[in-house]
Amino acid sequence: MRTDMRSRLLARVLTAFAALLIAAPAVAYDASRAPRYASPDMYRPNVDALTVNGSGLTCAPGAPCDIGSMKVAFPSLAIRSLLDRLSERPSVVDYGVDMTGATDSSAALAAALNSGKKVTAPCGIIRLLSTVAVTAQADFTGSGACTLFKYDVPAGAAVTPLLDIQKTAIGSRFDNFAVDHQANSKGYTPNVVYGGNIIASSAILVQADDTSVTRITASNGFDNCIAIVQFAGTGATVNSGQPRRASVRTARTNGCGVGSTPKAGAGVDVGSGSLAVVDDLVDIGSYGAFILDLGAGAQGSFSNLHGFFNKWDPTGTGNYTFYIGAGGSQFSNLHSFQAAYRGLWVDGFATDTTIANVMIKAPAAEGVVLTAARTSIANLAINSPGYGKPNGTVDAITIPNGTRSLTDINITGLVVSADFSTARYGISKSGTGTISGSVVGSSFTGAASGAVAPGVDSTFAVLDAGALAGAWTTYTPTVTTSSGAFTTVSATGKYRLVGKSIRFSVTVNLGDKGTAADLRVSLPFAAKGVAPLSGAETAATGRGLSGYVLNGQSMAVIKNPDGTNPLTNGYVLTVSGDYELP
Incomplete structure (x- = not known):
């Protein structure tokens, strides 16, 4: 039965070769190069000679032979040598990379990536005992997260990058693989390459213009997992605004920054690159999800960035899910969830930054820190800042x-x-310098003490959602007197907050004035300066009213135009006015 099965398989193989082979010299079958299937008898043609298209192929079982001149025509019908066809997309295995992870493949992987050819890699572990330097344009495609570059230098050694895409490798492309820097378990000491610059201890350095890194999973970077930065030479100095047009898309990062001190490494750090594009980043448990570094010309367009459970630096410096330290960039669709410190920091260097669609939920500290002029943010939601701390x-x-x-x-x-x-x-606001700008269309239902803290400049206007729609907020004023007491009195009130200005209206119903000497009503907020009031008695006389807001207090005094007190049983007094918050 096994002989019949082998005969049937051989007939099918010969039929397929008859359609493909145009001309062929005498070759021998090399069994050592056959694919390793579970049942070898199913595929090994144990014969001494084959005839294809009238040409005899002498096959000495087990003996290698030269197939260099064999010609093939694939479906395109373009005829070329079989070796040329096989070399069009070689695997890193063809360069000696060990996919079992048993031996060091640093030199073999470097040879594959610098070969000038498009290379692939199957699933497996590629063990690296030194940095793989890419010095020429590379084009690499893995098989997904199962293709793992594993940096495995001895524990306690000085860390270096796992992959260094140097500035001569312009236009390189890396796709669909994973890297593990192992800084979480190896106890590496700080790097000494590139002058000891901390960013050089990132797992991947992207130094070349027009480099694309896509569909990558990166873990346990000593500093960042992926850094877009270009060094001027072998020292610590970087080239401002370089590299240009690098991109990282669909990156999944975790545990980044675990080795650096302070621990501030992120999933992706654009250190000095300009015209960069970062899209579809998801980071879990790093010390920061994204960094746009300061002082080195970093700039670009960044979208769909997500950071979950970003960690607290044990040195006490604090970390941010998103740190923006350079200006002239655009950000959209940012999501921070349960950061151990703050969600977003727009640093003072980040002028002319535009940000849209931000969700920051349950940070342990403030949701957003702003220290940059000319910052524009659209659609910002902050939920439960100070999570884990006392309310308010x-x-x-x-x-x-x-x-x-x-x-x-x-x-x-x-x-x-x-x-x-x-x-x-x-x-x-905590500084003494002034700020100007506006918050338009806001809602502060999750803020116990209101929209704006005392000390925020009047030049910074806050127009809440109710005021923007023409709505009023109701409140219940307290009616008091400087001496004596009312027997029966009640009041209703409403206000509208527009920036630092408040417009309010109060109605007081005097049932029985009792022994009250004058009439005072509470305001929704304290006032900056004295402000006038106007109104009328609406139940009996229609007589006009006046009054004033007390400076520095949340209290208004209601008077008749002649300065006397409008205290008559049965009167209904309605007054209104505008004043400014401190």
Whole structure:
């Protein structure tokens, strides 16, 4: 039966070869190069000679032979040598890479990537005991996360990059593979390459213009998992604005920054690259999800960035899911979930930055820190800032500007909510310098003490969603007197907050004035300066009213135009006015 099966298989093989082979010299079958299937008898043609298209092929079983001149025609019907056809997409295995991870493949992988050919890799572990330097244009495609580059230098050794795509490798392309820097378990010491610059201890350095890295899974980087940066030479100095047009798309990173001190490494760090594109980044458990570094000309377009459970630096410096430290860039669709510190920091260097569609949920500290002028944010949602801390102790947004004056900070569509914890203020400021700009169309239901903390400049206007729609907020004023007491009195009130200005209206119903000497009603917020009131008695006389807001207090005094007190049983007094917050 086994002989019959082999005969049938051989007939099918000969039929297929008859359609493909145009001319062929005498060759011998090399069994050592046959694919390793589970049942060898199913595929080995144990014969001494074959005839294909009238040509005799002498096959000495087990003996190698030269097939260099064999011609083939694939479906395109373009005739070329079989060796040329097989070399069009070689595997890294053809260069000696061990896919079992048993031996060091650093030199073999470098040879494959620098070969000038498009190379692939099957599933397996590629063990690397030194940095793989890519010095020429490379084109590499793995088989997914199962193709793993594993940096495996001895524990305690000085760390180096796993993959260094140097500036001469312009236009390189890397796709569909995984890397593990192993900084979580190897106890590496700080790097000494590139002058000891901390960013050079990232798992992957992208130094070449027009480099594309796609569908990558990167883990346990000593510093960043992926860094877009170009060094000027072998020292620590970087080339500002270089490399250009590098891109990282569909990156999955985790555990990045685990070796550096302070631990500030991110999934992706654009260190000095300009015109960069980062899209579809998901980071879990790194010390930061994304960094746009400061002072080195970094710039680009960044979208669909997600950071989950970003860690707290044990040195106490704190980390951010997203750090923006350079200007002139665009960000869209940012999501931070349960960061151990803050969600987003727009640093002072990040002027002229535009950001859209940001969701920051349950950070342990503030949701957003703003210290950059000319910052525009559209659709910003901050949910439960200060998660894990007492309610009302952490602000949603803080502006620590020091003595600097910041202009044109504009936010549209800000929502502060409280699924798990309540913010103190929606926006606060800690510096002495002035700020200007606006928050338009906001909702601060998740802020216990209101939209804006005292001390935020009047030049920074906050127009809440209700005011934008022409709606009023109701409140119940308290009616008091400087001496004596009312027997029966009640009041209703409403206000509308527009930036730092408040417009309010109060109606007081005097049932029995008792022994009250004058009439005072509470306001929704304290006032900056004295402001006038106007109104009328609406139940009996229609007589006009006046009054004033007390400076620095949340209290208004209601008078007749002549300065007397409108205290008559049965009167209904309605007054309104505008004043400014401190």
